[in-house]
Amino acid sequence: MTTQTAFDLIFRNALLRSSATSVDIGVKSGRIAAIEPRLACEAVEVDVGGRLALPGFVDTHVHLDKACLLERCGHIHGTLGDAIRAVSAMKRDFGVDDVYARSARVLERAILHGTTRMRTHVEIDPRIGLRGFEAVKALKRDYAWAIDLSLCVFPQEGLTNDPGAEELLIQALRDGGEVIGGCPYTDTNPNAHLERIFDLAEAFDVDVDLHLDFDLDPSWWHLDEVCRQTERRNYQGRVAIGHATKLSALPPERMKAAAAQLATSGVAVTVLPATDLYLMGREATHNAPRGLTLAHKLAGDGVLCSIATNNVLNPFTPFGDASLLRMANFYANVAHASVSDFDTCLDLVTELPARLMNLGDYGIEVGNPADLIVLDTQDSRFAIAELPDIVMGFKAGQQTFARQRPELFRPRR
Secondary structure (H helix, E strand, O other): OEEOOOOOEEEEEEEOOOOOOOEEEEEEOOEEEEEEOOEEOOOEEEEOOOOEEEOOEEEEEEOHHHOOOHHHOOOOOOOHHHHHHHHHHHHOOOOHHHHHHHHHHHHHHHHHOOEEEEEEEEEOEOOOEOHHHHHHHHHHHHOOOOOEEEEEEEOOOOOOOOOOHHHHHHHHHHOOOOEEEEOHHHOOOHHHHHHHHHHHHHHHOOEEEEEEOOOOOOOOOOHHHHHHHHHHOOOOOOEEEEEOHHHHHOOHHHHHHHHHHHHHHOEEEEEOHHHHHHHOOOOOOOOOOOOOOOHHHHHHOOOOEEEOOEOOOEOOEOOOOOOHHHHHHHHHHHOOOOHHHHHHHHHOOOHHHHHHOOOOOOOOOOOOEOOEEEEOOOOHHHHHHHOOOEEEEEEOOEEEEEOOOOOOOOOOO
């Protein structure tokens, strides 16, 4: 038993992915001060009971501003273009309070499902103006006690073809936008779109997170231009692409070359299982393609990858509960992941997305914020396989939620 200086809080009997036996975690002033077996100190104690402790899930790609729209969209859910047009028509009437309320509904579910870090993509264009941005900025402030929210501002409906969009983007970047995104496949001049997005990224010294190559035709793509821009501007490790469903349509040799290109350029890939599966292959009458890029395979080839939520209850994805653990399980099923892949699938919603977002203070390590969630399992592989309950969460050493363990009421004999 080791004697330590005073702590504010001690987590007793926590199982970490890096440890074979349970440890204690001492917290002082909201940060992890010690990780050792049997810390000797008087402090408030939380008994983890030998269950798995994680630093929280990291969601790299969410659209909070257009979540929870099912009750107001009157179109038949269909293609990507249908979804973009439907939301474009609705967002003209979005108010700050409306965006805030819908976003908060999803954000609270994400917190209760163990997410502690999130990047939300916020649409900026002349139709919505900065109303969605102002709402999500307020959300970032109001929920900082439970989650770190990063704002990626982007033009969903193009840039060079949408007068006024660039000026609004610049205003958002000056007023708190932390990442810039793009959507070249909706622009009449995709390469000019990408050039300008990278120009703004350099000017404001922010990372880039793009919607890219979102269909199943591998005969053309914008991936080459993104890699070229990344290398030309020395932006390796600061660029991510979301969807990239074209990669799922590549034969093995082309996929091997694409993986090498991504790894060399330092461009990360975020796979969005719910949306990618829902929107891709809809024209097929049978044997529909899945449209799911295999993130765990790419990660094995040296490409930084993540799995994320994307949309919740809207024309792009009329499902969702903001649970990254469920999303990782869903992905593992569809991607034919084997038991030996389960740890990597968990990495895809924890360690790897933290690297994608360049979070230098993520992880259960001395000196980092005491952000912690507890899963009702003793084996990290079973986090993916059996979806255990997430029983409690802490942010900077303060408890943010608790979930009562279900109880069976057996009949009396």
